[in-house]
Amino acid sequence: MLDDFFTRALIAGVGVAVVSGPLGCFIVWRRMAYFGDTLSHAALLGVALSLLLDINTIVAVGITSVVLALLLLGLRRGNSLSSDAILGLLSHSALALGLVCLAFMTWVRVDLLGLLFGDILAVTALDIAMIYGGGALVLGGLILIWRPLFATTVNPDLAAAEGLRPERAELVFMLLTATVIAISLKIIGALLITALLIIPAAAARRLSSTPEQMAVFAAVAGAASVVGGLYASLFYDTPSGPSIVVAAMVLFGVSLVPGGRLVRRIRAKAQGGRP
Amino acid sequence: MKTNETPLVQLQGAGARKDGQWLVRGVDLSVAAGEIVTLIGPNGSGKSTTAKMSLGILRPTEGRAERRRGLKVGYVPQKLAIDWTLPLSVRRFLRLTNPLSDDECLGALEETGAGRLIDADMRSLSGGETQRVMLARAIARHPDLLVLDEPVQGVDYAGEIAIYDLISSIRSSLGCGVLLISHDLHVVMAASDQVICLNGHVCCRGTPSDVSRDDNYRALFGARTGTALAVYEHHHDHVHLPDGRVRHMDGSLCTDFPGEHHGHDGHQHHETGGLTNAG
Numbered sequence: 001m002l003d004d005f006f007t008r009a010l011i012a013g014v015g016v017a018v019v020s021g022p023l024g025c026f027i028v029w030r031r032m033a034y035f036g037d038t039l040s041h042a043a044l045l046g047v048a049l050s051l052l053l054d055i056n057t058i059v060a061v062g063i064t065s066v067v068l069a070l071l072l073l074g075l076r077r078g079n080s081l082s083s084d085a086i087l088g089l090l091s092h093s094a095l096a097l098g099l100v101c102l103a104f105m106t107w108v109r110v111d112l113l114g115l116l117f118g119d120i121l122a123v124t125a126l127d128i129a130m131i132y133g134g135g136a137l138v139l140g141g142l143i144l145i146w147r148p149l150f151a152t153t154v155n156p157d158l159a160a161a162e163g164l165r166p167e168r169a170e171l172v173f174m175l176l177t178a179t180v181i182a183i184s185l186k187i188i189g190a191l192l193i194t195a196l197l198i199i200p201a202a203a204a205r206r207l208s209s210t211p212e213q214m215a216v217f218a219a220v221a222g223a224a225s226v227v228g229g230l231y232a233s234l235f236y237d238t239p240s241g242p243s244i245v246v247a248a249m250v251l252f253g254v255s256l257v258p259g260g261r262l263v264r265r266i267r268a269k270a271q272g273g274r275p
Numbered sequence: 276m277k278t279n280e281t282p283l284v285q286l287q288g289a290g291a292r293k294d295g296q297w298l299v300r301g302v303d304l305s306v307a308a309g310e311i312v313t314l315i316g317p318n319g320s321g322k323s324t325t326a327k328m329s330l331g332i333l334r335p336t337e338g339r340a341e342r343r344r345g346l347k348v349g350y351v352p353q354k355l356a357i358d359w360t361l362p363l364s365v366r367r368f369l370r371l372t373n374p375l376s377d378d379e380c381l382g383a384l385e386e387t388g389a390g391r392l393i394d395a396d397m398r399s400l401s402g403g404e405t406q407r408v409m410l411a412r413a414i415a416r417h418p419d420l421l422v423l424d425e426p427v428q429g430v431d432y433a434g435e436i437a438i439y440d441l442i443s444s445i446r447s448s449l450g451c452g453v454l455l456i457s458h459d460l461h462v463v464m465a466a467s468d469q470v471i472c473l474n475g476h477v478c479c480r481g482t483p484s485d486v487s488r489d490d491n492y493r494a495l496f497g498a499r500t501g502t503a504l505a506v507y508e509h510h511h512d513h514v515h516l517p518d519g520r521v522r523h524m525d526g527s528l529c530t531d532f533p534g535e536h537h538g539h540d541g542h543q544h545h546e547t548g549g550l551t552n553a554g
Binding site for chain 2: 028029147150151153154155157158159160161163164201202205208209210211213214
């Protein structure tokens with residue numbers, strides 16, 4: 001079954017979406033979209049590193065993202081610069097540095113477009129194993145830190161006062177985000193990874209009445225976008241990343257129409273009757 | 276004051292510095308079980324910093340902060356900014372830091388008079404409703420120590436009295452210690468066992484009970500309010516300069532800034548009743 005490149009891409013993409021949906025909810029709730037962008041742009045630097053040192057791409061991108069996430073956490077604690085400026089600085093510096101490094105390595109041929117926008121032809125069986133292994137780790141980690149992280153998202157002082165250790169939850173969350181970015185790179189590309197974190201979560205928002213529900217719906221919306229986008233990519237010969245993002249955007253649009261409101265009203269009614 | 280047992284939290288000469296500036300210095304404070312301690316002071320006087328040091332959110336730069344082992348805290352923050360992207364019902368909010376059954380949620384909400392809000396969206400609540408829901412969440416944990424950061428903010432006068440009454444009754448029913456923060460210099464709970472006035476340091480401390488019994492006060496605010504509120508008003512006779520020094524009204528400068536520095540003529544208190552001048 002894994003012989004077919006398209007099947008491999010589908011399996012890998014759905015695996016990525018199921019993890020990035022719930023994690024993306026936190027990115028949206030915590031208003032960290034730009035943070036996700038910064039980490040994903042730095043992924044290109046990770047790719048350059050992997051070619052230079054001849055190590056696995058996902059591992060190299062993961063390490064780069066983790067280092068950058070820790071760097072950002074440290075800079076944010078220091079509070080010396082506005083975090084918006086720091087993120088902008090690091091985001092584009094990392095992207096540019098990655099591109100320059102790749103250009104210098106004349107001995108390797110890199111499919112730059114594939115790196116930036118995703119390439120379904122590039123998914124190997126090993127990638128699938130890493131996506132599902134890493135994905136299971138991320139989901140498990142997210143479930144473990146769910147209560148402290150969610151309480152911190154609502155109010156950090158409250159979480160700290162009641163002994164939930166917000167710093168630890170935030171640190172773990174950043175590491176999980178870095179991991180998701182590493183495993184999403186091949187499917188969706190460095191420029192668009194954040195879209196798969198944010199758009200399915202946004203599409204799930206209007207249909208959900210609890211945070212947990214939103215996380216599940218975001219995973220479903222993400223998986224649907226991946227399947228839709230990949231089929232579109234196959235038929236119209238478009239790059240996979242943008243196709244998936246367009247599919248997610250369409251889903252978000254659908255969630256906005258009055259039908260979504262109807263679903264919510266029915267749900268509210270059902271809930272009102274329960275207690 | 277009933278401080279025979281070991282206090283829930285205790286600060287000894289605690290101070291916190293940020294970016295080379297002292298936020299607050301030389302604070303001594305202790306809250307025992309069943310005791311209500313009120314921190315008052317103007318904006319930027321170090322009330323929240325003091326509370327954060329007591330809770331262990333902020334490590335004191337100098338002095339000591341001690342908490343009883345295994346202390347369970349119920350915290351009511353000053354503000355709650357819920358992002359529109361976050362679907363959060365009152366029921367789910369009550370379960371924010373520990374799991375609760377539906378009955379426990381409803382019970383706590385009914386205690387604060389917010390039972391009908393259980394399925395409401397957090398963002399649809401008014402200021403007073405939000406305060407009641409946050410209070411319900413904090414007491415549903417059955418805390419040893421209840422910390423309230425300006426719990427009557429955005430609440431009208433009648434609601435303010437109701438919330439203060441509620442806090443005293445929670446203290447009695449749960450037997451917990453209460454640390455209350457208020458930016459209102461004029462009105463504090465009569466039920467407070469101790470009022471600590473901060474302004475970068477401890478200005479003064481005392482009990483407000485005599486104030487609430489004051490005839491002039493009752494005539495001014497009516498007998499009803501006398502049971503819940505007390506006037507605690509004073510003007511400062513000195514100015515804090517940006518460099519941390521203190522200039523007194525007679526123009527003299529006090530350079531040994533820290534601590535409670537009112538050996539001189541102290542504050543000019545108005546209707547200070549049972550307040551004693553510290554230091």
